[in-house]
Amino acid sequence: MKIKNVKLYKTVYVPEDLPQTPYREVAFVGRSNVGKSSLLNTLANNFKLAKVSSEPGKTRSINFFLVDGKFFLVDLPGYGFAKVPFSEQKRWRDLIESYLKERDTLKRVFLLVDSRVGPTEKDVQMKEWLDFYGIPYTIVATKVDKLKKSERVKLKSKIEKGFGDSNVTVIPFSAKTREGRQEVLKEIKKALES
Template sequence: MIIKTSEFITSAVKRNQYPVDVRPEVAFVGRSNVGKSSIINALTNRKKLAKVSQTPGKTRLINFFLINDEMYLVDLPGYGYAKVSKKEKESWGKTIETYLIEREQLKKVVLLVDSRHKPTADDILMHEWIKHFGYKVIVIATKSDKLSNNEIGKSKKLIKETLKLGPEDEFYLFSSVKKNGKEELIDNIFGDLVEE
């Protein structure tokens, strides 16, 4: 699949602000500084589609991007950022939870983890949560350009073990800078949502 067009449609906090249509959706979720905006921009070939923030934890809204006029890429608020209040964290959690529980159009969730670090307790919880709700989950370890070949093997092993990924689970390493394997990734994330 080739991403020909991608456009920002709307930001939402509540359910009544979500787009009203039946196009399938893929949600991207991850820690605040995992590089979510960078990977969305890399996959869509748009430098500024998703705003890359200098301060992690800026995205407090759910952002809907229309891809090829056929499906939505949904950018969920980043979690686990230390410098926000407990109350704020709870409201983000609620925003994400409402979307995950009640969105029929949601077909799969892409969980982003940092390839340089062991997945956090928040990452593990998010992974279990997505699976609990019965969504297909694709795990992508970002910022892989920062690792040596030797470290890549160790990183893969650590992430798979920490998240308890089995052979049937989809797992990729990706660098938004180098973009190696981008086409394969796009096919695996969006390909089966397109009606032939």
């Protein structure tokens, strides 16, 4: 799959503003600062597309990016960031839940996990939530370029153990080296065709 043109279609802060379109969607979710924006920029070959910040909690909205006029890449707000007031955390959670529960056009969720940390309690909750609602997902282990060789060998089993599930699909990914880009694009293509 080749991506030629990606542009921001809509930014949504409240569930009522979610767009109703004929386009299929794939969404990206994960804790704050896990690398969602970096992943989107790498997929799009455009490092100015999604704002990347070292400060967690930067994405406070759902951003819909239209790809080649055919489908959406959807960037969801990060979860689990403690420095944001509880009311804002609740607003994000409600926005994410509304999006995930009510999108007929959603074909797959990519659940991003920091490969150095492994699945957090919030990541496990998100996976359980996706399982409960029957939403197909793929795990993307980000920042693999920062792992030592010994950690790299144990990555898949670490993630499987953290999720308590040996049937999860795990794609190792690095925005820096672009490792995993083609694998994520293949999963997107497969999801859109299903």
